Amino acid sequence: MTALGIQSYRRTSIKTADRRKIVVMLYEGMIKNINVAISAIAEKDTAQRTASVKRTLDIIQFLSAALDRDGGGEIAGNLGRLYDYIRDIVTAGNIASETPKLQEAIALLNVLLDGWREILNEPVSVPGDNPSSSLTQESVVISSVNRPTRSISPSRSAAAFAAPSAVAPSQLRAMVG
Secondary structure: OOHHHHHHHHHHHHHOOOHHHHHHHHHHHHHHHHHHHHHHHHOOOHHHHHHHHHHHHHHHHHHHHHOOOOOOHHHHHHHHHHHHHHHHHHHHHHHHOOHHHHHHHHHHHHHHHHHHHHHHHOOOOOOOOOHHHOOOOOOEEEEEOOEEEEEEOOOOOHHHOOOOOOOOHHHHHHHHO
16 A cells, blocks of 8 residues: 555544544554653653653643533543643653653553543444443542542543544644654
């Protein structure tokens, strides 16, 4: 397949992706970008570290802005606070050029990513469906060093989390890297 064909395929897959899949892609992009920043710290490549952290912070900002804070209730509020915390530790790790805070961010993002992958495998809830057949009320507990335990319980609708309704393929590619 040619480079143009691959680019066209990616653009189409982003345009037609389930909103939940887009969130998974964004989490994967953040983890990838933070790993690149960690490598850049080891290589003392300030430009690469800064660019990778910027992409990560852009994704966090995008996801935070996409939260349904009115309809998402406690879940959206908890997730918003968690995004704020991840933003803060990524920024601190970048400023200090130290990897422990970046590794903590990756650990938190992996927990969220695992949860979103589970949500992605659940059937999409359609009005009139039996609510008990959609997402379960299992809790995902996220603990971090020197931070209080945070609990995020998936609701029946993944839309209570950050599920952007439309993302331009170029915007997603720019953030994910």
